[in-house]
Amino acid sequence: MMTQSTKMKAAPPAVDLSQQAVVEISSALRELLADVFGLYVKTKNFHWHMTGRHFRDYHLLLDEHANQIFAMTDDIAERARKIGGSTLRSISDIARHQRLKDNDEESVAPQNMLLEVRTDNLQLARFLRAAHEVCAKFNDVASTSLIETWIDQTERRAWFLGEIVSEL
Numbered sequence: 001m002m003t004q005s006t007k008m009k010a011a012p013p014a015v016d017l018s019q020q021a022v023v024e025i026s027s028a029l030r031e032l033l034a035d036v037f038g039l040y041v042k043t044k045n046f047h048w049h050m051t052g053r054h055f056r057d058y059h060l061l062l063d064e065h066a067n068q069i070f071a072m073t074d075d076i077a078e079r080a081r082k083i084g085g086s087t088l089r090s091i092s093d094i095a096r097h098q099r100l101k102d103n104d105e106e107s108v109a110p111q112n113m114l115l116e117v118r119t120d121n122l123q124l125a126r127f128l129r130a131a132h133e134v135c136a137k138f139n140d141v142a143s144t145s146l147i148e149t150w151i152d153q154t155e156r157r158a159w160f161l162g163e164i165v166s167e168l
Contacts, residue, residue: 015083021138026085028131029143033076033088034097035127039120040069042103046113058110058164065117065157072150079143099127111168118161125154 017025047062077087088094100120128151135143
């Protein structure tokens with residue numbers, strides 16, 4: 001006997017893209033999503049473990065950045081689904097697709113925390129540009145538009161962090 005869930009078929013994509021476009025774009029978005037989740041966790045980790053005389057300022061800044069990073073996740077995943085692709089399904093799936101490196105150190109100096117998340121934001125901006133190229137190749141204007149906003153946000157985070165670490 002078929003259950004309700006086995007009878008259901010996937011809805012057709014809401015956009016008119018070739019199958020090749022869906023495969024390439026959703027793959028790029030999946031990698032981005034894994035990196036964004038990784039950067040979110042690292043930023044929260046550093047937020048939770050911040051110490052030192054500028055604790056309050058850095059703690060609040062990293063929390064603000066983490067919230068902004070996390071806000072990207074749903075848009076990335078839903079865009080992949082909207083075009084007919086799939087997205088991440090688990091923590092292990094994130095680990096398989098993530099390109100940014102985790103930091104599992106017990107203790108990290110505040111200036112190293114800030115420098116590391118700055119470097120990761122700069123790398124994320126490069127990954128976003130690469131995904132933008134994939135989307136532009138297939139004239140996926142909606143995805144490129146979203147990515148342009150994320151690039152601006154990511155560069156802004158890197159700028160703020162860069163200004164701080166230049167004084168340390």
